[in-house]
Amino acid sequence: MNGVHDMGGMHGMGPVEIEKNEPVFHSQWEARVHALNLACGYHRKWNIDMGRHSRERIPPAEYLAFSYYEKWLRGLEMLLVENGLVTPKELATGRAESKASGAGVLRASEVAGFLRVRRLARMDDDVPARFRPGERVLARNDHALGHTRLPRYARGKRGVIDRD
Known part of the structure; x- marks a missing residue:
């Protein structure tokens, strides 16, 4: 998928600022978003690639404005709605429309x-x-409609397999 998430090697985005001694979570809400993503995985409605694809589908203006964990939260919201676990109204109001079964x-x-x-x-x-x-390899130069682990900067490039 060609999208704003695939910015590796692009000019004009500025340097990647590396925070010295960066904590895993800067705020408690980030830890909660991480925990929500893990807990929602319990339902087994999506896999890791579907989770990545949900973040890749965030509209570009939002994607560029969001922090790392805001992207994770928005992607999770999308998956929850798409898989029928919550409704858009429930997300907007923070209130369930029906009583949960507990299952x-x-x-x-x-x-x-x-x-x-x-x-x-x-x-x-x-x-x-x-x-x-x-072994020498040539990466495909295809433009997948869904999630791909082949970044744009590597498409159509030659390389050597480093490790198994």
């Missing part, structure tokens, strides 16, 4: 176990790698 609730006592076994992205060990370290 599919991640209880505090279950969190550690869920996070321990939850693998957000994995490769099957029994599927052999297509390329081996040291």
Whole structure:
């Protein structure tokens, strides 16, 4: 997907400011957004690539104005609505339109176990790698409509596989 999220190598965006000793969360609300994303993953309505794609679909003006965790919150809101877990009205008002059934609730006592076994992205060990370290490759120059892990600056470029 060609979008504002794929800015690597673009001119005119200024330097990437690196904060020395940057904390994981600058504010408590950021930690809550992170926790919400993990907890909502319990429903298994989307996977890690769908989560990334939701953030990639944020309108460009919003995307550029949002902080890192604001993007995560907006992407989560989109996924919750698209998967029928909340309605736009519920998001806007902060009030449920109907009583929840209680099914599919991640209880505090279950969190550690869920996070321990939850693998957000994995490769099957029994599927052999297509390329081996040291092999020369040519990245495709395609423009996927959905999420892709191939950034624009690498499309159509030659490279060497570094590690398995």
